[in-house]
Amino acid sequence: MQKPALSARRLLYSSFWVSPLPFWLTLFFLGPLLLLVWLSFWDVRNFVLQPDFQLDNWVKILSANYFWQAYGRTFLGASCVAAIASLLALPCSLAIGFILSTRAKLTVLGLFVVPFFTSYLVRVYSWQIYLTDNGVISNLLAAIGLETGSLLSSKFAMQVGYVTLTLPLVVVIQSISMLSFDRTLINAAYNLGCGPVRVFFSVLLPGTRAGLILGALFAFIFSFGDFVSPTYMGGGKFPTLAILITDTVKSGQQWPRAAVIAIVMIGTLLIVALTSLKLAYRRK
Amino acid sequence: MTAKIQTNTSMQADESPSQDVHIALRDIRKNYGKAVAIRDLNLNIDRGQFTAIMGPSGCGKSTLLRCLAGLESITTGDILRSGRSIRHQEIWEREMPMVWQSLALFPFLSVLENIEFGLRMSGVSKGERHRRAHEWASKLGLDEYVNRSIDQLSGGQRQRVALARCLVTEPSIILLDEPLSALDAHLSLQMQAELKRLQRELGITFVYVTHSHSEAFSMADKVVIMNEGRVEQEGAPQEIYLKPATSFVARFLGGSSILSCTVKSTETDEVLVDGKDGTFRCTSDEFRTLQVGSKINLIVRADQISLSQESGWADNEVYCRVVGEEFVGALVNLQLETASGCKIFVQLQQRDLKTLDIEVGAGVFANWHPEDCHIIN
Numbered sequence: 001m002q003k004p005a006l007s008a009r010r011l012l013y014s015s016f017w018v019s020p021l022p023f024w025l026t027l028f029f030l031g032p033l034l035l036l037v038w039l040s041f042w043d044v045r046n047f048v049l050q051p052d053f054q055l056d057n058w059v060k061i062l063s064a065n066y067f068w069q070a071y072g073r074t075f076l077g078a079s080c081v082a083a084i085a086s087l088l089a090l091p092c093s094l095a096i097g098f099i100l101s102t103r104a105k106l107t108v109l110g111l112f113v114v115p116f117f118t119s120y121l122v123r124v125y126s127w128q129i130y131l132t133d134n135g136v137i138s139n140l141l142a143a144i145g146l147e148t149g150s151l152l153s154s155k156f157a158m159q160v161g162y163v164t165l166t167l168p169l170v171v172v173i174q175s176i177s178m179l180s181f182d183r184t185l186i187n188a189a190y191n192l193g194c195g196p197v198r199v200f201f202s203v204l205l206p207g208t209r210a211g212l213i214l215g216a217l218f219a220f221i222f223s224f225g226d227f228v229s230p231t232y233m234g235g236g237k238f239p240t241l242a243i244l245i246t247d248t249v250k251s252g253q254q255w256p257r258a259a260v261i262a263i264v265m266i267g268t269l270l271i272v273a274l275t276s277l278k279l280a281y282r283r284k
Numbered sequence: 285m286t287a288k289i290q291t292n293t294s295m296q297a298d299e300s301p302s303q304d305v306h307i308a309l310r311d312i313r314k315n316y317g318k319a320v321a322i323r324d325l326n327l328n329i330d331r332g333q334f335t336a337i338m339g340p341s342g343c344g345k346s347t348l349l350r351c352l353a354g355l356e357s358i359t360t361g362d363i364l365r366s367g368r369s370i371r372h373q374e375i376w377e378r379e380m381p382m383v384w385q386s387l388a389l390f391p392f393l394s395v396l397e398n399i400e401f402g403l404r405m406s407g408v409s410k411g412e413r414h415r416r417a418h419e420w421a422s423k424l425g426l427d428e429y430v431n432r433s434i435d436q437l438s439g440g441q442r443q444r445v446a447l448a449r450c451l452v453t454e455p456s457i458i459l460l461d462e463p464l465s466a467l468d469a470h471l472s473l474q475m476q477a478e479l480k481r482l483q484r485e486l487g488i489t490f491v492y493v494t495h496s497h498s499e500a501f502s503m504a505d506k507v508v509i510m511n512e513g514r515v516e517q518e519g520a521p522q523e524i525y526l527k528p529a530t531s532f533v534a535r536f537l538g539g540s541s542i543l544s545c546t547v548k549s550t551e552t553d554e555v556l557v558d559g560k561d562g563t564f565r566c567t568s569d570e571f572r573t574l575q576v577g578s579k580i581n582l583i584v585r586a587d588q589i590s591l592s593q594e595s596g597w598a599d600n601e602v603y604c605r606v607v608g609e610e611f612v613g614a615l616v617n618l619q620l621e622t623a624s625g626c627k628i629f630v631q632l633q634q635r636d637l638k639t640l641d642i643e644v645g646a647g648v649f650a651n652w653h654p655e656d657c658h659i660i661n
Contacts, residue, residue, distance in 0.1 A: 182386075184386055185390060188384060190354075192401050193376050193379065193402055194405045
């Protein structure tokens, strides 16, 4: 079927509303990205950036052991956060989607938006009170005979930071897909001899797949590039790609090498995001 | 087990189908807080029969179906299936698959996976359930679509998937909740014929909830008419059509004129009743037991009233004014009004209307025979 041609006025009207998008995308996404790629071929001589076209930065970074270690650590860490945040969020979004009254739903969802009001840095600092040597948690553990010392500067603390960052968002994304799930499908499954446990695995999870995957994806994206948690919760002891970038820049103005790392990160995120989206919206 | 039930059905059907009660509803009451959805309802659903439950919105017909399926618990009363109570049975144990008004197909599964869902839940092996799902898909003309996703199907095709999903487990009963309401008129007619054919061939019990007269009357062996949570009348479609038991049923089905009258004399074979617009003669049996002076509602079906320009055509007549006309194919539905404001409905062939030369606003005599008068509560 051929679409009817838009009249000139309607075309003008719609292009008025659409025009900011390509403009902003070019100015703030495509432009900087191209600049970054270009920068990755530059040279640094005597701590000064020199425009050039050489592959040295790429070779150095991609053949460096420390880079791949950091890459593995970051990727694995972000995957763990995606899994942990998704699992922690699931009971909550199930309650919001299927159990709570309309009023309670809105209240709980509202509470999950509140963390966005405060800076992430502030929230991470407040965790330090709990996790430090004489913090609330180590004191409590000491009371039952577990001497832990400081829980800060550990992988555990880093995960706590990541989850702090991502959990509210994952809950909101999951809840949206739970709320838009057609409850009749659950009754239909019961009606066809499917018990409550199987309904969860055979109907509810596949039916809300898009929300679950998108929630996990956002947790991955946010923690993959996060600089705050590895720095303040991990104490910089576990260099992730974000820390590597700052270190590379600080040590000898190596902007081009930092650009290489950044491009690899963007590439990874694009692949992960596209794969997830494909999984989320795959048709049977 | 299903096969046994089916042979039973055919055996019983030969003898006395009406005595084989599949589902018995006993004194069912369903309250939602203070609101009463179903009140003290008793109903037998016969095995292997097509039972249509109809009534206006909010009459409790859908609630009744949900209680049957176990989606709602009943407040008091009992539901017996082949004599055994299923009141406390969980939904997933009831084996009464339902065709939902919204169809409720699983959008994340393919057509084939939707059809075989019930089999998968009852632990049928993969090969076997594929075979049976394919068999049903082909019975319902879905062969080419089995690997499609649900959103790639048309309304009629989705309808068939929903049906196949119910029938694939070979249940002894299926429930249908206004399944055709989303289809256009042409497709709905086609599906009606198909549903009836399937029901006859399979010999299983269909409980069909609808608000559409044509659906209920064209398919059902038994029609149950509900109002305000009660059964107003149940019986064969023809029986209900010919003799509506209550004025609610008559009004709900439409096309009948109701005249309130007082019995004047019962002396001869003929009973005379006085109405606001004249005295009418009635000869059907149901008038025999009446007392002089008792008040009754007289009902006459639209197709049993004829019109004439002059008086004296039949034993009963009343002078009316034509207030409305509606053309339905070769038929015309006329709405008349007597001097006292009572509404008379008449159905005529178009050609009769032409010879009579009647138009809206004209005066005319409505005539009917004494044996076509019935009493209604």
